[in-house]
Amino acid sequence: MRLPRLLAVLPVLFSSVTAQSNSTGIIGPLPNGKYEIASEGIRANFIPYGASISNLFLNDTRSIERDIVLGFDNASWYSISKLHPYLGAVPGRYANRIKNSTFDIDGVTYHVLPNENNNNDTLHGGPDGWTWRNWTVVSHTTDSITFSLDDPDGMEGFPGRVITYVTYTLTPYQWHIKMTATSLTKKTPIMLSSHTYWNLDGFQNPQTPLALNYSLYMPYSGQTVAIDSIEIPNGTILPAQQYSPNDFWSAPKQLGANITSPEILGNCGFNCSGYDNCFITNRAQDGPYDWREKGPAVTLSSPWSGIQIDVFTDQDALQVYSCNNQNGTQTIKETQGLRDGSRPRTVQKYGCVVLEVEDWIDGINQPEWGREKKQIFGPADDPYVLEAVYKFSVNKTSPNP
Ligand SMILES: *[C@@H]1O[C@H](CO)[C@@H](O)[C@H](O)[C@H]1NC(C)=O
Numbered sequence: 001m002r003l004p005r006l007l008a009v010l011p012v013l014f015s016s017v018t019a020q021s022n023s024t025g026i027i028g029p030l031p032n033g034k035y036e037i038a039s040e041g042i043r044a045n046f047i048p049y050g051a052s053i054s055n056l057f058l059n060d061t062r063s064i065e066r067d068i069v070l071g072f073d074n075a076s077w078y079s080i081s082k083l084h085p086y087l088g089a090v091p092g093r094y095a096n097r098i099k100n101s102t103f104d105i106d107g108v109t110y111h112v113l114p115n116e117n118n119n120n121d122t123l124h125g126g127p128d129g130w131t132w133r134n135w136t137v138v139s140h141t142t143d144s145i146t147f148s149l150d151d152p153d154g155m156e157g158f159p160g161r162v163i164t165y166v167t168y169t170l171t172p173y174q175w176h177i178k179m180t181a182t183s184l185t186k187k188t189p190i191m192l193s194s195h196t197y198w199n200l201d202g203f204q205n206p207q208t209p210l211a212l213n214y215s216l217y218m219p220y221s222g223q224t225v226a227i228d229s230i231e232i233p234n235g236t237i238l239p240a241q242q243y244s245p246n247d248f249w250s251a252p253k254q255l256g257a258n259i260t261s262p263e264i265l266g267n268c269g270f271n272c273s274g275y276d277n278c279f280i281t282n283r284a285q286d287g288p289y290d291w292r293e294k295g296p297a298v299t300l301s302s303p304w305s306g307i308q309i310d311v312f313t314d315q316d317a318l319q320v321y322s323c324n325n326q327n328g329t330q331t332i333k334e335t336q337g338l339r340d341g342s343r344p345r346t347v348q349k350y351g352c353v354v355l356e357v358e359d360w361i362d363g364i365n366q367p368e369w370g371r372e373k374k375q376i377f378g379p380a381d382d383p384y385v386l387e388a389v390y391k392f393s394v395n396k397t398s399p400n401p
């Protein structure tokens with residue numbers, strides 16, 4: 001039962017990636033341990049640790065190259081650093097928080113390892129979740145890389161063995177992500193994402209190292225998932241009222257437009273002002289749609305660098321995190337920041353923004369939401385699939401003093 005299913009999946013996965021490879025199928029890492037891929041106008045580095053993106057280079061409105069994602073300078077540092085903010089990684093096997101670190105499948109209650117809020121919940125797959133492990137590089141061409149991970153039955157308390165492939169491909173000015181996870185032995189929760197931290201100025205905007213001036217637009221996101229004081233969904237789906245802090249649907253708005261508004265206090269948990277919220281992406285009102293055409297689900301742009309990202313995805317929600325917990329501890333890379341000593345080479349509060357395409361958070365504990373088919377996978381089911389395309393452009397008329 002297990003083997004035929006796995007064999008049925010593999011040829012499909014490999015046919016798309018081996019086409020461009022030479023005999024080894026793997027070009028190999030740079031001296032700093034990172035794997036580079038490139039296409040017209042875009043170049044990126046990835047590392048096996050967490051199947052993470054570590055660098056993304058684009059030329060801005062002044063044709064100056066910017067590295068617009070957070071990361072470390074070399075691949076080995078990810079395992080050494082005491083900081084582990086899921087930097088550019090693939091959170092798994094279940095992204096975001098699991099209430100009370102428990103869930104039920106077919107009447108059986110499972111307990112997974114807690115790792116947050118004094119062990120009240122499980123964040124991003126647990127203390128040894130997928131972001132803590134070195135994935136295997138199974139293919140690496142000039143414009144594409146594929147990682148795989150074999151997650152055993154019982155790891156972190158999750159039932160069943162899961163084999164996952166993550167392929168990142170660059171085409172001119174675009175980053176394509178495809179994640180496929182196959183549950184081989186038991187029904188288990190699977191929800192993945194890309195936890196990429198953006199600073200569209202590469203921390204080189206002399207006026208601000210923060211992301212608060214970026215324009216954010218999520219035209220399909222008129223609802224959010226209500227959370228409690230430790231950011232666990234309480235079951236309620238809230239309207240993002242027009243002009244409220246969570247209104248990014250009625251018109252593009254600066255990420256920080258309402259950051260000092262009294263209404264935003266508590267928006268991201270106890271005493272938290274900012275965003276760490278699950279925005280539902282409602283695109284089905286007009287009937288069936290093709291996610292590659294409908295969208296973008298979210299647009300983020302910086303008025304300073306002129307760099308804009310349009311995210312197209314098959315996923316039904318977006319977690320927006322405005323780096324509320326950054327506090328000047330995380331260093332920026334050698335490829336980023338100013339060198340005139342005018343400010344620290346670290347990430348400040350609100351210094352970045354994460355846009356996680358995923359499903360409705362903690363849907364496994366909210367059966368009334370009807371997310372089971374998107375979040376619970378067994379050997380009899382089709383594999384879990386996540387696809388996203390990040391399309392980059394540069395606003396040539398952006399003011400850029
Ligand atoms: C595969 O191709 C890359 C360049 O595309 C080259 O650097 C590498 O040496 C090649 N490997 C083999 C085994 O030919």
Ligand SMILES: *[C@@H]1O[C@H](CO)[C@@H](O)[C@H](O)[C@H]1NC(C)=O
Nearest residue numbers: 040041042043057058059065
């Ligand atoms: C940025 O422009 C320079 C000069 O044209 C070019 O060499 C470089 O490859 C560009 N960067 C990217 C990421 O395309």
Ligand SMILES: *[C@@H]1O[C@H](CO)[C@@H](O)[C@H](O)[C@H]1NC(C)=O
Nearest residue numbers: 072073074075076077331333
């Ligand atoms: C790797 O990067 C870290 C963080 O920038 C740095 O402290 C360390 O010296 C680097 N290691 C190597 C071998 O370059």
Ligand SMILES: *[C@@H]1O[C@H](CO)[C@@H](O)[C@H](O)[C@H]1NC(C)=O
Nearest residue numbers: 033049075076079132133134
């Ligand atoms: C991951 O690989 C790096 C080499 O790039 C190594 O330094 C590190 O110890 C490995 N970490 C784990 C958790 O296996």
Ligand SMILES: *[C@@H]1O[C@H](CO)[C@@H](O)[C@H](O)[C@H]1NC(C)=O
Nearest residue numbers: 099100101102110111112120
């Ligand atoms: C939380 O999980 C524990 C076991 O880990 C269980 O005893 C308890 O009933 C659960 N609490 C709630 C509110 O579900």
Ligand SMILES: *[C@@H]1O[C@H](CO)[C@@H](O)[C@H](O)[C@H]1NC(C)=O
Nearest residue numbers: 116117118119120121229230
């Ligand atoms: C977590 O659980 C403990 C009891 O296990 C409780 O005392 C505490 O208040 C809970 N909440 C937080 C935020 O730590």
Ligand SMILES: *[C@@H]1O[C@H](CO)[C@@H](O)[C@H](O)[C@H]1NC(C)=O
Nearest residue numbers: 207208212213254256257303
């Ligand atoms: C950011 O936007 C605010 C208006 O919301 C404006 O007052 C401020 O000058 C802008 N700062 C930068 C650095 O662009």
Ligand SMILES: *[C@@H]1O[C@H](CO)[C@@H](O)[C@H](O)[C@H]1NC(C)=O
Nearest residue numbers: 226227228233234235236238
């Ligand atoms: C969940 O939290 C929201 C926002 O605080 C609140 O409006 C709603 O009533 C809560 N729902 C439940 C079931 O407690």
Ligand SMILES: *[C@@H]1O[C@H](CO)[C@@H](O)[C@H](O)[C@H]1NC(C)=O
Nearest residue numbers: 243244245253257258261263
């Ligand atoms: C949020 O900012 C927008 C744009 O500046 C403004 O129209 C709206 O009134 C603000 N809302 C709150 C609650 O401050």
Ligand SMILES: *[C@@H]1O[C@H](CO)[C@@H](O)[C@H](O)[C@H]1NC(C)=O
Nearest residue numbers: 265266270271272273324349
């Ligand atoms: C709330 O957060 C502010 C900083 O944002 C801090 O100064 C204050 O002490 C916090 N209050 C509580 C009750 O934790």
Ligand SMILES: *[C@@H]1O[C@H](CO)[C@@H](O)[C@H](O)[C@H]1NC(C)=O
Nearest residue numbers: 083084325326327328329330
């Ligand atoms: C800053 O954040 C780091 C990483 O989350 C944490 O270890 C440290 O305690 C924080 N420092 C302060 C002063 O809050």
Ligand SMILES: *[C@@H]1O[C@H](CO)[C@@H](O)[C@H](O)[C@H]1NC(C)=O
Nearest residue numbers: 301303308395396397398399
């Ligand atoms: C480009 O930037 C200018 C100046 O900020 C702005 O007026 C214009 O709307 C932007 N164009 C696009 C397509 O976003």
